[in-house]
Amino acid sequence: MATGCAQNWKAATMTKPGEFPYEAGLHPKGYTSRPWTIRQLAGLGDGMDTNKRFHYLLDRGETGLSLAFDLPTQLGLDPDDPTAVGEVGRAGVSVATVDDLAAVFDGIPLDQVSVSFTINATAPMILALWIVVAEESGVDPALLRGTLQNEMLKEHAARKAFVFDLDDSFRFSLDVIEYCVRHLPKVNPVSISGGHAREAGANRAMEVALGIADAETYLQGMLERGFTVDQVAPRLSFIFGTHMEVLAEAAKFRVLRRMYATRMVDLFGATEEKSTRMRIQVNTFGSALAASEPLNNIARTTVQAMAAVLGGVQSLHVCGFDEAAQTPGQLSARVALRVQQILLKETDLAQHIDPLGGSDVIARIADEIEAEASGWLDDIAARGGLLSCLRSGWLESRIDDMAYTGSGPTVGVVDAEESEEEDWLTERQLRSGVVPGRRTPFERGNCDDRLRALTEDVAAGRNVMESMIAAARARASIGQMQQALAAGLGTAPPT
Numbered sequence: 001m002a003t004g005c006a007q008n009w010k011a012a013t014m015t016k017p018g019e020f021p022y023e024a025g026l027h028p029k030g031y032t033s034r035p036w037t038i039r040q041l042a043g044l045g046d047g048m049d050t051n052k053r054f055h056y057l058l059d060r061g062e063t064g065l066s067l068a069f070d071l072p073t074q075l076g077l078d079p080d081d082p083t084a085v086g087e088v089g090r091a092g093v094s095v096a097t098v099d100d101l102a103a104v105f106d107g108i109p110l111d112q113v114s115v116s117f118t119i120n121a122t123a124p125m126i127l128a129l130w131i132v133v134a135e136e137s138g139v140d141p142a143l144l145r146g147t148l149q150n151e152m153l154k155e156h157a158a159r160k161a162f163v164f165d166l167d168d169s170f171r172f173s174l175d176v177i178e179y180c181v182r183h184l185p186k187v188n189p190v191s192i193s194g195g196h197a198r199e200a201g202a203n204r205a206m207e208v209a210l211g212i213a214d215a216e217t218y219l220q221g222m223l224e225r226g227f228t229v230d231q232v233a234p235r236l237s238f239i240f241g242t243h244m245e246v247l248a249e250a251a252k253f254r255v256l257r258r259m260y261a262t263r264m265v266d267l268f269g270a271t272e273e274k275s276t277r278m279r280i281q282v283n284t285f286g287s288a289l290a291a292s293e294p295l296n297n298i299a300r301t302t303v304q305a306m307a308a309v310l311g312g313v314q315s316l317h318v319c320g321f322d323e324a325a326q327t328p329g330q331l332s333a334r335v336a337l338r339v340q341q342i343l344l345k346e347t348d349l350a351q352h353i354d355p356l357g358g359s360d361v362i363a364r365i366a367d368e369i370e371a372e373a374s375g376w377l378d379d380i381a382a383r384g385g386l387l388s389c390l391r392s393g394w395l396e397s398r399i400d401d402m403a404y405t406g407s408g409p410t411v412g413v414v415d416a417e418e419s420e421e422e423d424w425l426t427e428r429q430l431r432s433g434v435v436p437g438r439r440t441p442f443e444r445g446n447c448d449d450r451l452r453a454l455t456e457d458v459a460a461g462r463n464v465m466e467s468m469i470a471a472a473r474a475r476a477s478i479g480q481m482q483q484a485l486a487a488g489l490g491t492a493p494p495t
């Protein structure tokens with residue numbers, strides 16, 4: 001154990017919840033003053049299907065929304081694109097125009113309910129559509145609340161749903177961040193992820209290091225655009241995973257907060273308290289689930305969610321028990337929501353402030369994670385920073401190496417029995433069709449001039465958001481906007 005880390009820990013144990021460096025939590029009264037946000041990821045079929053699921057979850061006590069998009073939408077392909085066949089409305093909602101997104105939010109007050117969008121390569125387009133949906137429903141866009149994932153560094157490192165090369169992807173992410181900082185004070189413009197690298201094989205310490213390295217890279221990008229750290233950092237948000245080792249995972253969230261807070265001050269000179277507070281979304285992720293004997297996954301996700309709650313995070317998604325095999329059905333979505341409510345209302349986890357504070361075991365694990373994560377951060381810095389490590393392929397190689405040493409669920413896997421629930425799921429899947437597709441047709445507007453303006457902005461190196469919003473108002477589709485970006489970059493013919 002590094003002596004320096006142990007000293008850090010001793011200093012940190014002196015602090016209380018709500019005090020820098022926030023190891024013990026962001027808020028003085030923890031969940032006793034406000035519970036974490038119950039934010040179940042949902043998205044299927046078309047806007048109407050997803051709207052039905054959203055209302056189903058909200059009616060049963062969900063406190064925030066989280067929207068998953070199908071792969072074509074994530075990649076800027078319209079639903080009638082020949083390469084989108086078979087993927088439309090699968091594993092997420094199909095959204096091509098303002099009208100599709102308006103259907104998703106029918107009957108939902110966008111200035112009151114916060115919405116998370118798991119969208120990355122097409123984050124500029126989805127932001128544009130969201131703004132226009134707000135305008136047309138009488139909501140001042142400045143009152144929109146929510147989070148755009150918009151995290152292209154981790155797409156290139158791990159998740160891999162990217163369209164443009166690293167530098168252009170990064171540029172458009174920064175465009176979104178810049179627009180939000182200027183115009184949308186309640187929107188978190190990026191959800192910085194260590195969790196997806198963990199899903200791709202990284203270990204816990206690498207997950208920590210990459211979350212922090214990504215954040216510092218976005219921040220540096222914004223500094224280079226002329227912003228100050230205190231203009232940008234307060235709305236940076238984060239997403240990490242949670243796995244079965246309850247104590248180590250809970251310790252991880254403590255380490256993340258203290259490392260981030262300390263580095264924001266030491267490396268970036270942050271002066272605003274909000275600039276140093278790492279606000280965390282946690283997902284239970286698919287790699288910690290098993291496809292066989294799927295009901296066992298309810299036990300797994302409950303344990304994983306406990307780790308997040310013990311770690312004092314802000315917002316949580318619990319996977320459906322069928323999620324290793326299919327887009328969650330309504331039943332499994334409800335059970336996942338109930339897992340969160342049981343933890344919140346039937347256990348005492350939310351009744352105590354900083355329940356792990358003072359534990360020697362947690363302190364030791366935290367120090368170990370910090371020492372390893374700091375080593376990775378030093379290594380990344382020595383190699384010229386994260387962008388260099390991505391360009392050279394070094395980072396992917398490290399994640400790949402780790403992927404071969406990781407472990408997943410074993411109980412009911414190595415000794416799996418043929419289970420009734422699997423038969424039931426398969427039958428149900430076949431009967432109801434796992435792939436709902438989309439039922440609503442979509443129409444593109446007459447928007448050639450708007451698309452040309454967008455292309456010109458790209459070519460001139462200007463922020464694309466203003467012309468993107470104008471194109472969205474004119475009913476440009478996501479596919480058209482994507483083509484306009486590509487034309488501006490010179491990777492596609494002019495539109």
Ligand SMILES: C[C@H](C(=O)O)C(=O)SCCNC(=O)CCNC(=O)[C@H](O)C(C)(C)COP(=O)(O)OP(=O)(O)OC[C@H]1O[C@@H](n2cnc3c(N)ncnc32)[C@H](O)[C@@H]1OP(=O)(O)O
Nearest residue numbers: 027030033034037066116118147188237279280281314315
């Ligand atoms: C697997 C899949 C894939 O790869 O496809 C994915 O990625 S799924 C990816 C799914 N991703 C997500 O769902 C991302 C979700 N992220 C978020 O919701 C955000 O970025 C978040 C992490 C910052 C959480 O935001 P939130 O609105 O839910 O919660 P906040 O913590 O901001 O709290 C809301 C307001 O309540 C206040 N507040 C919060 N807690 C307390 C407390 N204990 N006491 C007093 N006040 C409190 C906050 O300061 C804030 O006020 P004020 O507003 O005034 O500051």
